[in-house]
Amino acid sequence: MSGVMKRMGMIFRAKANKALDRAEDPRETLDYSYQKQLELLQKVRRGVADVATSRKRLELQLNQLQQQSSKLEDQGRKALALGREDLAREALSRRAALQQQVTDLESQHQTLQGEEEKLTLAAQRLQAKVDAFRTKKETIKATYTAAQAQTRIGEAFSGISEEMGDVGLAIQRAEDKTAQLQARAGAIDELLASGALDDPSGMAKDDIQAELDRLSGGTDVELELQRMKAELAGGSSDQRQAIEGGTGQGQNQSQPQDTPRFDKQ
Amino acid sequence: MIVRIMGEGQVRLDDTHVTELNKLDDELLAEMEHGDEAGFRRTLTALLEEVRRLGAPLPDDSLEPSELILPSPDASLEEVREMLSGDGLIPG
Numbered sequence: 001m002s003g004v005m006k007r008m009g010m011i012f013r014a015k016a017n018k019a020l021d022r023a024e025d026p027r028e029t030l031d032y033s034y035q036k037q038l039e040l041l042q043k044v045r046r047g048v049a050d051v052a053t054s055r056k057r058l059e060l061q062l063n064q065l066q067q068q069s070s071k072l073e074d075q076g077r078k079a080l081a082l083g084r085e086d087l088a089r090e091a092l093s094r095r096a097a098l099q100q101q102v103t104d105l106e107s108q109h110q111t112l113q114g115e116e117e118k119l120t121l122a123a124q125r126l127q128a129k130v131d132a133f134r135t136k137k138e139t140i141k142a143t144y145t146a147a148q149a150q151t152r153i154g155e156a157f158s159g160i161s162e163e164m165g166d167v168g169l170a171i172q173r174a175e176d177k178t179a180q181l182q183a184r185a186g187a188i189d190e191l192l193a194s195g196a197l198d199d200p201s202g203m204a205k206d207d208i209q210a211e212l213d214r215l216s217g218g219t220d221v222e223l224e225l226q227r228m229k230a231e232l233a234g235g236s237s238d239q240r241q242a243i244e245g246g247t248g249q250g251q252n253q254s255q256p257q258d259t260p261r262f263d264k265q
Numbered sequence: 266m267i268v269r270i271m272g273e274g275q276v277r278l279d280d281t282h283v284t285e286l287n288k289l290d291d292e293l294l295a296e297m298e299h300g301d302e303a304g305f306r307r308t309l310t311a312l313l314e315e316v317r318r319l320g321a322p323l324p325d326d327s328l329e330p331s332e333l334i335l336p337s338p339d340a341s342l343e344e345v346r347e348m349l350s351g352d353g354l355i356p357g
Binding site: 003004005006007008009011012 | 268286287290291293294297331332333334335336345348349
């Protein structure tokens with residue numbers, strides 16, 4: 001059958017087993033099983049003790065019966081000595097009845113002894129089995145714990161591999177963010193350069209400084225032009241000095257020619 | 266055997282009825298796989314009626330595992346398909 005009914009039933013059972021598997025810790029089950037075995041062993045031992053007690057009781061009864069039997073034998077002997085054969089007959093017949101009881105009890109004693117030996121042997125075997133189970137249980141528990149750890153490691157690894165897609169996304173997000181920051185930095189640079197934003201670090205130039213720089217830059221160009229013209233005209237260094245002196249009043253003579261008069265910040 | 270009709274309860278069915286119920290059950294599966302909603306509804310109703318007719322209802326307080334399970338009478342084809350695929354009836 002492979003219809004809907006069967007398949008639904010199978011799924012139900014599989015799920016129920018899974019739920020049970022989850023709920024049941026095999027280590028606890030093993031401990032419980034060991035506990036049960038110990039209880040069983042205890043019962044067997046108690047059984048051995050009970051049988052032994054019965055055996056002892058039978059032995060006591062046998063002793064008593066044998067004492068009575070001996071006593072009746074003595075009485076029969078004395079009665080015969082006294083010429084009382086009837087009394088001796090009575091004593092001997094009682095003794096015979098006792099002897100029958102003794103035989104029965106001896107047979108019971110033998111049976112009990114056999115039972116006791118069997119039970120003792122069973123208890124010893126069970127003890128050995130329980131001891132072996134205890135060792136095995138501890139091994140299984142350790143193996144299970146190790147397997148559980150191994151599974152956790154496996155799960156951790158598989159979890160990581162499953163998350164690789166997410167890692168890819170995270171990298172993408174980081175790249176996007178970097179690009180966004182770069183774009184923002186670029187925009188801020190432009191805004192600072194245009195003077196629309198104040199630069200708190202003081203690295204950017206204000207509008208006055210920018211104008212001064214522009215002017216000084218222009219002056220430098222003019223100076224350079226004049227110097228080149230003078231060179232082409234084959235003028236002396238004095239002439240060049242004169243030219244420079246003319247444009248750069250108050251300028252220190254030892255300063256290099258191309259040094260701008262305003263330090264660039 | 267014990268059959269559960271979801272949302273309704275359990276019935277005890279004689280094993281001899283299984284063969285005839287099986288035909289309807291196989292039809293139901295085929296209709297579900299082919300997406301025949303009308304056929305699915307018709308067969309499911311027929312199957313449930315047969316199970317109710319042939320089976321003896323179990324008391325509500327009885328606790329016996331069901332060997333077979335049937336969808337509830339109002340279950341849609343899509344719902345049953347959902348139950349039989351992926352994570353099954355109970356998630357997790």
